[in-house]
Structures are given as structure tokens and as C-alpha cells.
Amino acid sequence: MSVSSLRPTATRLACTAFVLSLAGCSTLDSMFSTDKVDYRAASRQTQGLDIPPDLTQLAKDNRAQVQGGSITASALSAAKPANSTNAQSLVSGSVAAGAAGDVRLERSGAERWLHTSATPEQLWPQIRTFWQERGLEVIKEQPEIGTMETNWGENRAKLPQDFIRSTIGKVFDGLYSTGERDMYRTRVERSATGTDIFISHRGMQEVYTSQGRESTAWQNRPADPYLEAEMLSRLMLKLGGKEDAAKTIVAEAGSPAPATTPSSLKVGGETQGARRPLSEVPDSLSVNDGFDRAWRRVGLSLDRHGFTIEDRDRAAGLFYLRYADPEQAGKDEPNFFQRLFGAKAATPVRYRVSVKAEGIKSTVRILDDRGQAVSDDNAKRILSLLMDDLK
Incomplete structure (x- = not known):
């Protein structure tokens, strides 16, 4: 058998050994790690x-x-x-x-x-x-x-x-x-x-x-x-x-x-499903939970949606939010390169999410920075996001 006829076989063996060695490492990894x-x-x-x-x-x-x-x-x-x-x-x-x-x-x-x-x-x-x-x-x-x-x-x-x-x-x-x-x-x-x-x-x-x-x-x-x-x-x-x-x-x-x-x-x-019209969003939400659970659920919902929470007051049942444009909620202000190409910083508005106990239920409302109830478009958008999590 000539040397030239052995070369392809040697090459194939080398490639096979390389693949099997990688497979062996993967097998060991799978034996010691089942993390999802x-x-x-x-x-x-x-x-x-x-x-x-x-x-x-x-x-x-x-x-x-x-x-x-x-x-x-x-x-x-x-x-x-x-x-x-x-x-x-x-x-x-x-x-x-x-x-x-x-x-x-x-x-x-x-x-x-x-x-x-x-x-x-x-x-x-x-x-x-x-x-x-x-x-x-x-x-x-x-x-x-x-x-x-x-x-x-x-x-x-x-x-x-x-x-x-x-x-x-x-x-x-x-x-x-x-x-x-x-x-x-x-x-x-x-x-x-x-x-x-x-x-x-x-x-x-x-x-x-x-x-x-x-x-x-x-x-x-x-x-x-x-x-x-x-x-x-x-x-x-x-x-x-x-x-x-x-x-x-x-x-x-x-x-x-x-x-x-x-x-x-x-x-x-x-x-996350089709957006509901703001006309279908009520001015406040009634939750079938006492204050403790309603407070936790509202807090988790705000966290999951990435709202900027500046402060909170559990005793008063208030989350203090800084809310920008609905399409920009939770986003950073534009960096240098974004501003270079015309991106503008969203103007933040301060709101308060109020959780108030009413018997065995709780009511969630949006207040302005003076503590007055509001029902503008931004307030409705906040309530619309909360609705899906609190229903």
C-alpha cells in the first residue's frame, strides 16, 4: 500500500479524533451540569x-x-x-x-x-x-x-x-x-x-x-x-x-x-398581546386582594415592566414613579451617538401609584406629583399595563 493512499485515511482519523475529543468534553459537561x-x-x-x-x-x-x-x-x-x-x-x-x-x-x-x-x-x-x-x-x-x-x-x-x-x-x-x-x-x-x-x-x-x-x-x-x-x-x-x-x-x-x-x-x-384602546381603561383598578398582597403585586408588576421607581412609601401605599413617553418608558436618555443622529431625550413626568385598602379589596389609582388623581393618557397607559398583571 502506497504512502499516498494512507494520507486521506490519516487525515480522516485526525478529524474524527478531534470531533470525538470535543464530544467527550461535552459529555462530561452534561454529566456534571443539568442547569437550565x-x-x-x-x-x-x-x-x-x-x-x-x-x-x-x-x-x-x-x-x-x-x-x-x-x-x-x-x-x-x-x-x-x-x-x-x-x-x-x-x-x-x-x-x-x-x-x-x-x-x-x-x-x-x-x-x-x-x-x-x-x-x-x-x-x-x-x-x-x-x-x-x-x-x-x-x-x-x-x-x-x-x-x-x-x-x-x-x-x-x-x-x-x-x-x-x-x-x-x-x-x-x-x-x-x-x-x-x-x-x-x-x-x-x-x-x-x-x-x-x-x-x-x-x-x-x-x-x-x-x-x-x-x-x-x-x-x-x-x-x-x-x-x-x-x-x-x-x-x-x-x-x-x-x-x-x-x-x-x-x-x-x-x-x-x-x-x-x-x-x-x-x-x-x-x-404581550394587542394593546387595548385607552378608552377601555378605567380611571382606577379594583383588586380582589387586601392591602398587603395588592402592594406586593403592584410592586412586582412595576418591576417587570421596568418602570423607574424613585421612591416608595408602604405606610401611605404609594409608589413614586418617573414616567417618560409610553414608547420610551424605562429607557435611558440618548447617548452621544444617538443625539448625533437626532434622538431626543424623553421628558419625564412624575406620578404616584396609589394602593388603598377598601375592606377586603384594594383600589389602585394614578396620582400626579401633588397627590391628585389623574386620568390622562400616560396614567391610562400605566393602568393598562397593571391590568394584565392584577386581573
């Missing part, structure tokens, strides 16, 4: 990721300081400078990692959150570390009102794990995309017995903007209860909770929503 949520793989990508528009909120005017107990607008405006020490401790991360104390799951209907006897000052650095360990960068912190937001991340665990993807595809991982991005907001509320922790999810998906599929754009997709439950369970373990209880959170949430792969991207359209 993985942002760390995406965070290792240095190029090739099509990041959606940054939908973080408008800058806050820094009028608030940390308060013990409930946080009210009037108390914050008159806060003493000494309270800034607490704010600094929230950001500095100087609290010992094991200071979280006990943690347990609380639930009311479909809402779930964590409760611990630890203070927000003790929890804040651990929550920041938790998101960083998940592969998500914390891009916005407001310790004075207890909110923290991550950047937009891609859940690479949603990518199909066929033979090609799990072998050769690993080498060209940046060429694959789920067509989805996720962002999380953590809300930390001080209570009489400790701290309540809420996690809300916001999603974006890539859609084609023309029938010819030459270009795409990012649009909102519904919040995923499974992802919220998954992150809540992992945070519970991070803070010292029991594994069985953490698994229960995920089991009760069901299965994760399927990824929107490029082959199934829609052309335009709304992912």
Missing part, C-alpha cells in the same frame, strides 16, 4: 453578541437617603446626613458573607419572595455578589430605595444541544444565539421582622422587521415566572436556605419558556 439557566457562558463571550438596547432607567435625582423602617418621600427629604453611613455600608460590601441569618420562602397566591431576619445592609453585598456569580453584571444600584438591576444577559442553556452544536459548535460558540435576552431587578424591603427580597424578570426577543428578513429589532417579551423562581431559589441557597425548599420553588414554577430561535423569529407584532 446559564448566563456565565454568555458573559465569557467577548464579541459576536448582539446586545439589545439598554433599557435601564432614567437617572435618579439623588434626593433620598437611607431610613430605618418605612421609606417615605417626606422623611427622605429631611433625612439627617448621619444616615448616609448606612448607604455607604450598603455599597461598600464590608459586611461579613455569613451575616445573612435565616432565610425562608414566603408565598401568597402566585407571588413568592424570600424573608430573612438579616438587615438590608447585611444582604446588599451578598446579593450583588450573587448576580456576579451568575454571570450577570450589576449595572444599577439604588440602596436608598432597595433596588438593584443587572445587565441584559443571554441564557446559553437554551441553545439546542444537538450533535453538531455539542461538538464542533463549541468551537464557534459565538455564532449561535437564542434571540433572547434577560434582565433582573431585585427589590429589598425592610419589614418589622427583617427583610423581604423580591426578584422580577424582564425579557427581550429579536424579531424580523421586514418580510424579507433583512434586518431585526428587539422588542419586549413577557416576564418568565420560571426564571424568577429559578433565581429566587438560587439566592435562597446563597443566603443559607435549605436545598429542599429551594427545589420546591422551581418545581412549583413549572418549565422554562422555550427559546425564540432565529428560524422562528416573528415579523413585527406585539409579544
